[in-house]
Amino acid sequence: VNDERIQEVVPDVFVGIPYPYDGAMCVVVGSETTLIMDGTSYQDFAKEFVDEVESRTRVQRRLCALTHRHFDHWAGLAAFDESIIAPRETREILDTYDQEWLTTNTTQWIDAGMLETEWLGTPRVRLPDILFDNQVSIDLGGLTVELIHIGGHVTDIAVAWIPERGVLFAADAIGNGRDLYLDESDGPSWIAALERISALPITTVVPGHGPVGDRSLIDAQLESLRTADHDAPRRSA
Numbered sequence: 704v705n706d707e708r709i710q711e712v713v714p715d716v717f718v719g720i721p722y723p724y725d726g727a728m729c730v731v732v733g734s735e736t737t738l739i740m741d742g743t744s745y746q747d748f749a750k751e752f753v754d755e756v757e758s759r760t761r762v763q764r765r766l767c768a769l770t771h772r773h774f775d776h777w778a779g780l781a782a783f784d785e786s787i788i789a790p791r792e793t794r795e796i797l798d799t800y801d802q803e804w805l806t807t808n809t810t811q812w813i814d815a816g817m818l819e820t821e822w823l824g825t826p827r828v829r830l831p832d833i834l835f836d837n838q839v840s841i842d843l844g845g846l847t848v849e850l851i852h853i854g855g856h857v858t859d860i861a862v863a864w865i866p867e868r869g870v871l872f873a874a875d876a877i878g879n880g881r882d883l884y885l886d887e888s889d890g891p892s893w894i895a896a897l898e899r900i901s902a903l904p905i906t907t908v909v910p911g912h913g914p915v916g917d918r919s920l921i922d923a924q925l926e927s928l929r930t931a932d933h934d935a936p937r938r939s940a
């Protein structure tokens with residue numbers, strides 16, 4: 704995993720993006736625990752990325768977190784054995800994804816050029832085992848990650864707020880540079896959630912897709928949602 708694909712956006716917060724505009728993952732290194740948030744589509748990428756972060760920081764207790772139901776955020780987490788914390792609804796949905804779902808969809812995405820095979824491994828579902836409904840605070844030692852369920856993009860989606868660093872890991876609540884997948888989304892809920900989140904003192908935004916930016920990405924996403932055609936077909940993200 705080279706330097707184009709791994710970025711320490713602020714101290715102790717690393718972002719991994721396997722291919723431009725592909726689902727992003729984030730690793731937060733506290734003094735006691737390392738939190739792996741989302742896993743991209745790619746188990747082998749996720750593993751190499753976390754190994755690289757640990758080689759630059761330290762090897763210690765790990766915990767995983769998942770923001771929502773989409774493959775390009777959860778599939779790579781199968782590279783790890785540690786517990787996964789996620790919204791309760793995300794687990795309920797992942798529980799319906801059987802082997803047939805995996806085979807049918809991944810074959811279709813590969814054929815359509817939407818999924819690469821280099822880092823994919825053999826896709827399998829790892830069900831989250833620590834669940835929350837509205838909000839949960841994770842103490843990593845000196846750093847806190849607040850997982851906040853917001854809905855909008857999909858009903859189950861949560862974002863992650865790291866107050867000590869002013870970082871919002873927005874997952875697919877925010878995209879940068881390309882339109883996000885809207886087929887399962889609720890525009891008014893999404894807009895209301897982003898308006899609420901924007902009250903936080905955010906300085907860095909890690910979008911679910913596209914380059915890391917500042918809080919202007921929140922306003923750009925709001926503008927895009929207010930003018931979006933929710934019926935137009937879009938690439939899955």
Ligand SMILES: [Zn+2]
Pocket residue numbers: 771773856875884940
């Ligand atoms: Zn998504």
